[in-house]
Amino acid sequence: MIVTSTGLVFFTAADGKIYAYDSYNGKVLWSSKLPMVSDALQSMYELNGHHYLVVSATSPPNLLGLQKEQAKNNKTNIPIDHHGGYIVYSLP
DSSP: OOOOTTTTEEEOTTHHHHHEETTTTTOEEEEEEEEEEESSSSSEEEETEEEEEEEOOBBBBTTHHHHHHHTTTTOOOOOOOOOOOOEEEEEE
16 A cells, blocks of 8 residues: 555555545545456656556456356356556546
8 A cells, every 4th residue: 555645545455446545534535446456566656746656457356266166167268358457547
């Protein structure tokens, strides 16, 4: 997670979303669905006076569950759609 000097907490969750919380009261201020699950640390940078949040979203959701379902159904070729990557959010 990332905590900013202005009291924002950015956190990625196993539900495939990124959240922004108010560190003072815990209220969710914003959330966004990611194309894949993030299992990496977020990064933040500033360029020309603008702040950016970078999120790596490259892990398939519930891969283990998919493998279990595949074995249960005795199927061997269930495709996994890999359309993740780095997502960059511009902060106001």
